[in-house]
Amino acid sequence: MQRILQIIFVGFISIHTSLAQNAGYKIGDKATDFILPGTDDKTYSLENYKDANGFIVIFTCNSCPFAVMYENRINEIAKKYKKEGYFLLAINPNDPQIKPEDSFENMKKRAKEKHFDFPYIFDNEQKIFSIYGATKTPHVFLLDKDLIVRYIGAIDDNPQDETAVQEKFLENAIISLKRGIKPNPEVTKAIGCSIKIKK
Amino acid sequence: MRQLLFLISLKIITSTIAVGQQKVYSSFNEFEKEVLNVDYGDTLVLFNFWATWCTPCVEELPLLKQTIQSPPLSPYKLIFVSLDNQKDKMRLRKFILKNLKGYNVISLTDNKYNNWLGRINHEWSGSIPASLILYKDQKLFIEKKFHDISEISTDIRIWLSSIKI
Numbered sequence: 403m404q405r406i407l408q409i410i411f412v413g414f415i416s417i418h419t420s421l422a423q424n425a426g427y428k429i430g431d432k433a434t435d436f437i438l439p440g441t442d443d444k445t446y447s448l449e450n451y452k453d454a455n456g457f458i459v460i461f462t463c464n465s466c467p468f469a470v471m472y473e474n475r476i477n478e479i480a481k482k483y484k485k486e487g488y489f490l491l492a493i494n495p496n497d498p499q500i501k502p503e504d505s506f507e508n509m510k511k512r513a514k515e516k517h518f519d520f521p522y523i524f525d526n527e528q529k530i531f532s533i534y535g536a537t538k539t540p541h542v543f544l545l546d547k548d549l550i551v552r553y554i555g556a557i558d559d560n561p562q563d564e565t566a567v568q569e570k571f572l573e574n575a576i577i578s579l580k581r582g583i584k585p586n587p588e589v590t591k592a593i594g595c596s597i598k599i600k601k
Numbered sequence: 602m603r604q605l606l607f608l609i610s611l612k613i614i615t616s617t618i619a620v621g622q623q624k625v626y627s628s629f630n631e632f633e634k635e636v637l638n639v640d641y642g643d644t645l646v647l648f649n650f651w652a653t654w655c656t657p658c659v660e661e662l663p664l665l666k667q668t669i670q671s672p673p674l675s676p677y678k679l680i681f682v683s684l685d686n687q688k689d690k691m692r693l694r695k696f697i698l699k700n701l702k703g704y705n706v707i708s709l710t711d712n713k714y715n716n717w718l719g720r721i722n723h724e725w726s727g728s729i730p731a732s733l734i735l736y737k738d739q740k741l742f743i744e745k746k747f748h749d750i751s752e753i754s755t756d757i758r759i760w761l762s763s764i765k766i
Contacts, residue, residue: 467654501656537726537727537728537744538726538727538728541726555715556714556715556727559713559714559715560712560713561712562686562688562712571715587715590715591714591715591718591719591725591726591727592714592715592718592727593652593684593714593718593727593728593729594726594727594728594729595655595656595728595729596655596657596728596729596730596745596746597728598657
């Protein structure tokens, strides 16, 4: 009996962890489009960008110190690459009931104050981030024009100090896409704030 | 022999700088060598990765502190690993004095995260809080916030019953 219970428990653990960890996109998966509101009160969907070469989808927010450290860098990347047809869309996945700082109103304020040169979008039903498999802010998904996921992870290798960055993971991945080659690395890791999910 | 001792002490001084009670590791390699890959014998060790700026982490700390009174297994050791930046060391020191006095706290400031997060666990996306539980040569990694003390002991007991030692 104990043996059976053990098997059930082990089964439970592996199911539990696989649900938690394997959910979301891997390199090569096709990403879903979405229809979500932006801070400029327009509605955003990837299909509206007819001539895009790719998309930089970044799950980020107002409240996370790591997201804040990257605000200027995200803005620069957005400006630089939209000229080349790579459009950056920032999506806030947090539940404002848990983090009031991440409310739609506060997103609007931040976008204005910081002159965001990219759509700052609200995942108001908290559905898109989990389909993508974002677990933290900031969390980057680079898609090619067919919405195939080509890079997942961090923006670069130094959140705290932009001047000490050695590897610009995201920009290097975009350059690889432009050249028609696989990004290297395709996946990177970084510390971030866990996404605040409605209870 | 004296020379060897000198070299060892020099090594300790250069690799870790004591700030108040907690040791600071600026390199993951040193942390791995001196903290993770230590023989803890029969002791169950829980490493909790947190930071002062991380709200769910701070909310979780009291629960983890309770595990000292009612450990999931005995002997038991709890080690808080702060991922606060080097420049926030004063903030960390104040926080420890107020909230974690008397507990094991280590400061890991190596921010080349992509080089080492996967060495804790290859599935770790990098969100915190996260906990690593070590028992003999077995490891359990949990990338979530615990909500009550029974959740901690249940997760650990289920895991212990599933591993062969």
